[in-house]
Amino acid sequence: MAVDRRPPVRHIAGMEPQSDHSRPLGLLERTCPVRTAIGVISGKWKPSILRGIHEGRGRYGELRREVAGISDQTLTRHLRELCADGVIARGVDDAQYRLTVQGEQLADIMDALDTWGTAYLQLRRGAE
Template sequence: MRQSVENAVAVCPVEVAVAVLGGSWKLTVVKHLTGGTMRFGELRRAVGPVTPRVLTRQLRDLEADGIVSRTVFAEVPPRVEYALTELGETLRPAVVWLDEWGAAYADREVSQGRP
């Protein structure tokens, strides 16, 4: 278990969720993978302004935490595919809920003139 997750386990369950999902782009990656298996390049284009280095690190964390699976196909060049694990699939309701909440939050901020 990653150290930050292990620390959170000793503190509070909601903090465990934050330790697993709280990093930048992680929930956005999970959101896009709810649509099915994707390759690194597809993910990178879908997520948007993320560098390959940061996306690689976040995917590695999500893999270590059991949320995402990484499959390497022995082709030339090698093909690498990412998908949600069974555990990752359990996050679907949270992603939908937080996506809606975030959209309403953004609308509210913009309409109140605090862009």
């Protein structure tokens, strides 16, 4: 019998996970909404994956090209985690990922983080 070696996936309290790969949230995630939000987008690749889907590049191959350097295994794991967290979903043909309502809301927040990060980098570069 094959053993499922995929890591467990988080899901947001109050939202039904999109797959059976979810695990309960930790105490900090359950009690701190900011930590919960950061947990959904944490990782080296998730912001880039979400940006690609938000910009209309939701097919696996498009995402693989969009996120240079990511392995197939890591991309697959992150896509499963984002589905389980309820921020992306597969389209009706299962060939393309799209943002859910929660994902669209998250995209707005990530746009704000991008604006803040750009200003912060300019400030830091000016101080060097």
